[in-house]
Amino acid sequence: MKTIKAISIRRAVADLCVKASIVLRPDVLAALKRALAREQNKRARHLLQVIIDNAACARAKSLAICQDTGMPVVFLEVGSNVKISGDLKLAVNRGVEDGYRSGCLRDSIVRDPLLRGKPGYAPAVIHIDIVPGSNLEISVLPKGFGSENKSQLKMFKPTVGIEEIKKFIIEAVRSAGPDACPPYIIGVGIGGTADYACLLAKKALLRKLTANGERRTADDPSAALGASKRLTAKLERELLRAINNLNIGPMGLGGKTTALAVHIETYPTHIAGLPVALNISCHALRSASIIL
Amino acid sequence: MKKIYTPLSTQGLSKLKAGDEVLLSGIIYTARDQAHKRLCESIKKKKKLPFELSGAVIYYCGPTKTPKGLAIGSCGPTTSSRMDAFAPLLIKNGLKAMIGKGGCSQEVCAAIKKHKAIYFLAFAGCGALLSGCVKKATAFTYADLGPEAIVKLEVEDFPLIVGIDAKGNSVYRARAPK
Numbered sequence: 001m002k003t004i005k006a007i008s009i010r011r012a013v014a015d016l017c018v019k020a021s022i023v024l025r026p027d028v029l030a031a032l033k034r035a036l037a038r039e040q041n042k043r044a045r046h047l048l049q050v051i052i053d054n055a056a057c058a059r060a061k062s063l064a065i066c067q068d069t070g071m072p073v074v075f076l077e078v079g080s081n082v083k084i085s086g087d088l089k090l091a092v093n094r095g096v097e098d099g100y101r102s103g104c105l106r107d108s109i110v111r112d113p114l115l116r117g118k119p120g121y122a123p124a125v126i127h128i129d130i131v132p133g134s135n136l137e138i139s140v141l142p143k144g145f146g147s148e149n150k151s152q153l154k155m156f157k158p159t160v161g162i163e164e165i166k167k168f169i170i171e172a173v174r175s176a177g178p179d180a181c182p183p184y185i186i187g188v189g190i191g192g193t194a195d196y197a198c199l200l201a202k203k204a205l206l207r208k209l210t211a212n213g214e215r216r217t218a219d220d221p222s223a224a225l226g227a228s229k230r231l232t233a234k235l236e237r238e239l240l241r242a243i244n245n246l247n248i249g250p251m252g253l254g255g256k257t258t259a260l261a262v263h264i265e266t267y268p269t270h271i272a273g274l275p276v277a278l279n280i281s282c283h284a285l286r287s288a289s290i291i292l
Numbered sequence: 293m294k295k296i297y298t299p300l301s302t303q304g305l306s307k308l309k310a311g312d313e314v315l316l317s318g319i320i321y322t323a324r325d326q327a328h329k330r331l332c333e334s335i336k337k338k339k340k341l342p343f344e345l346s347g348a349v350i351y352y353c354g355p356t357k358t359p360k361g362l363a364i365g366s367c368g369p370t371t372s373s374r375m376d377a378f379a380p381l382l383i384k385n386g387l388k389a390m391i392g393k394g395g396c397s398q399e400v401c402a403a404i405k406k407h408k409a410i411y412f413l414a415f416a417g418c419g420a421l422l423s424g425c426v427k428k429a430t431a432f433t434y435a436d437l438g439p440e441a442i443v444k445l446e447v448e449d450f451p452l453i454v455g456i457d458a459k460g461n462s463v464y465r466a467r468a469p470k
Contacts, residue, residue, distance in 0.1 A: 050415050058420035064356045064366035067419040067439075104357040104365050106439050116326070119438040146371045146393075146416075178464060179371050179394035181417040251416050252394065252464060253311075253453070284417045 002079070002134045004292055006086025009138070012290050013095025016140035017072060018103035020288035021064045024055040027209040028185070028285050031260040034211060035183060044255025048183075051250065051283055062103075066181075066284045069105035070142035072096050072124040073202065079133035093122040096140075108145075127199065139206055141287040147184070147280045150176040153198055156274040165190070165276055166239060172278045173243050173259065178252015181282030184259045185209065186243065189277040190232075191267040197275035204263035205281050206289075232264045239264075250283070295449070299347045300388050305410050308454050310463040315449040316412070320349040320391065322443040324370050327434050328378035335385055342433040342442060346386030352393075354439035355429070356419070364429040364445070368419030369393040372411070372455075376400055383409045395464045396456060405460030412452040413463070425450040 029052070036048040058065040074092050078084070100107065100121035109123070110116045124140075152172045156165065169188060176184070189200025239262040249255030260283070269275065296304060298318025308314065321343055323331065334341055352372055356365035372392030379390060380403035388409050393416035396404075404411055415422060428446040435441050456462045 047415070050418055050421065054415070054418035054421040057424070058366070061362070061420060061423075062359065063362075063420040063423055065420055066417045067354060067356050067366040067368050068370065069356060069366075101357075104359040106354065106356040106365075108354075108439060118436055119440070149371070177395060179373055181393065251413060251453075253413075282417050 001081055001083050003083045003085055004136055006084065006088065006091035008292060009084070009088065009091040009136070010095040010098065012138055012292060013074065013092050013140060014099035014102065016138060016288040016290060017096055017099030017105065017142065020140050020142055020286045021069045021103055021105050022062055023059055024065055025285060025287060028260070028283075029055055030211075031209040032183075032283065035257040035260060039255055039257050041249060041255035043253050044249045044257055047250035047253065048257060064103070064105055065286065066144060066282070067106055068144035068146060069100065069108065070144045070286070071109060071148070072122075073141045073143050074124045074126045075139040075141070075203070075206070076126065076128045077131045077135075077137040078128060079135045080130055081134040082136050088128070089126055092124055092126055096122045096124045136292040137289060138292065139287055139289040141202070141206060143202075144181075144282055144284070147176075147180040147282040150180045150280045151198070151201070151278060153194060153275065153277045155194060156276055158272060158274050160274060162235070166235070166242065168276060169239055169278055170242050170246070173248070173280070174246055176280055177248060180280055181284065182248050182252060182259070183250055183257045183283050185281040185283075185285045186239070186259050186262040187279040187281065188262065188264040189267075189279070190264060190275070191269035192275060193269075194275050196267060197277035198279070200265040200267060201277040201279035204265045205279060205285060206287055207263045209261045228266060232266055236262045236264050298349055300349065300410070302408050302458070305388070305458050306408065308410065308457055310454050310457045310461040312454045314412075314452050314454065316349075316452055317448045317450070318349075318446070320351045320445050320447055320450075321432065322353045322355065322445060323350045324352050324354050324440050325374055326437050326440045327442050328375050328382070330434060332378045332381050335381055343444075345382060347388045348386070349389040349391065350382070350387060351391040351414070351445065353391075355443065356439070358429065362423065364423055364426045366419030367423050367426060369414040369416055372396050379403065383407050391452060395462070401456055401460050401462060404456050404458065408458045410454065410458055411456035413455040414450070414452055422450065
């Protein structure tokens with residue numbers, strides 16, 4: 001049994017909040033550069049360059065990439081051989097407060113969704129999973145609400161064709177239009193229950209962006225099946241192509257760079273249903289992880 | 293690139309077309325959701341506004357905290373459409389320009405045309421870069437709103453794209469959905 005102290009978790013979360021908000025993920029930066037190399041629309045090229053310059057500026061000046069430093073979403077994968085000494089959720093939320101304060105990030109969280117009130121830094125939305133092993137993996141994804149507001153969920157009939165699902169995803173991106181800071185990264189969750197599809201869509205944003213859209217080996221049972229993996233990979237490619245033909249482009253001012261990636265995560269579902277959830281990220285897709 | 297200065301003149305603005313790029317220098321005020329709600333409530337109750345709305349520029353922005361040695365933290369635009377319900381009343385009462393990101397409603401577009409105002413886009417998601425164009429930031433009012441408080445900004449060569457010009461032409465209309 002490995003023991004991890006709450007204070008270590010608090011410190012790690014604080015560091016991750018700062019890192020995620022200030023240093024753009026290398027895979028996202030690389031995807032932006034690939035998009036710039038491909039893009040032919042003059043204004044889109046200029047705007048992609050501004051976005052890349054902004055990432056460099058943020059890093060050089062230790063400034064948040066975007067002023068919307070989001071609602072922090074924290075994923076914890078706790079190894080079953082790990083013992084946490086202290087209050088885990090409290091440690092995470094204290095870590096968020098420490099990190100947001102020291103990084104001069106934004107206090108965007110209102111204590112009550114209806115009463116609102118003066119905003120603060122915490123709490124985070126925390127997802128805890130127990131996994132085999134002796135490690136604790138922490139991922140912090142600060143999610144801006146310009147893009148979070150464009151999330152969608154649809155409970156399809158189980159007999160629906162794939163074309164209908166594609167149409168739903170493409171229309172969701174079209175309706176987000178210029179508002180959510182394109183070029184986007186589209187997270188899609190298919191299967192499970194309504195809530196689980198939404199979680200999968202969010203988790204899809206943690207996946208590394210790759211040049212050829214190659215999927216990492218997913219750990220869910222459905223993706224372990226060859227046919228399912230091939231189908232989702234094909235869907236990702238087709239959707240990315242269709243989305244990039246919408247001519248939304250960076251800042252919605254045209255061009256073929258509307259999305260940098262489409263990531264689909266799947267899970268088994270019920271005979272009576274087919275939930276599909278969409279979580280859009282702006283071009284400043286921020287996250288950072290550590291294994292304790 | 294064309295440079296413009298506050299206070300903005302109707303005559304100067306009439307020369308700008310949707311899609312034009314400009315550099316703005318002068319005084320602008322940050323205001324977003326809750327500040328808009330308060331400003332509009334004050335107008336409806338005929339109360340005095342915290343700043344002179346006539347000729348003013350509002351920036352839809354809630355900056356991060358300010359790191360030591362800088363004038364302001366990261367300070368990019370927020371989504372303009374959330375202010376759609378409030379913008380027409382402010383424009384009617386003299387607001388000259390708004391800076392944000394994304395599209396605006398038909399009502400906002402009509403108000404801009406009627407009162408010869410203007411809507412600018414700032415580089416979305418580029419708050420670190422835009423921070424360099426802010427020379428001075430002074431907390432102004434509604435401090436209880438935290439990042440949604442109104443802050444008076446002195447900006448220099450702040451890069452903008454005309455989103456909706458004074459004739460009501462939108463840079464998005466040609467590609468607007470449906």
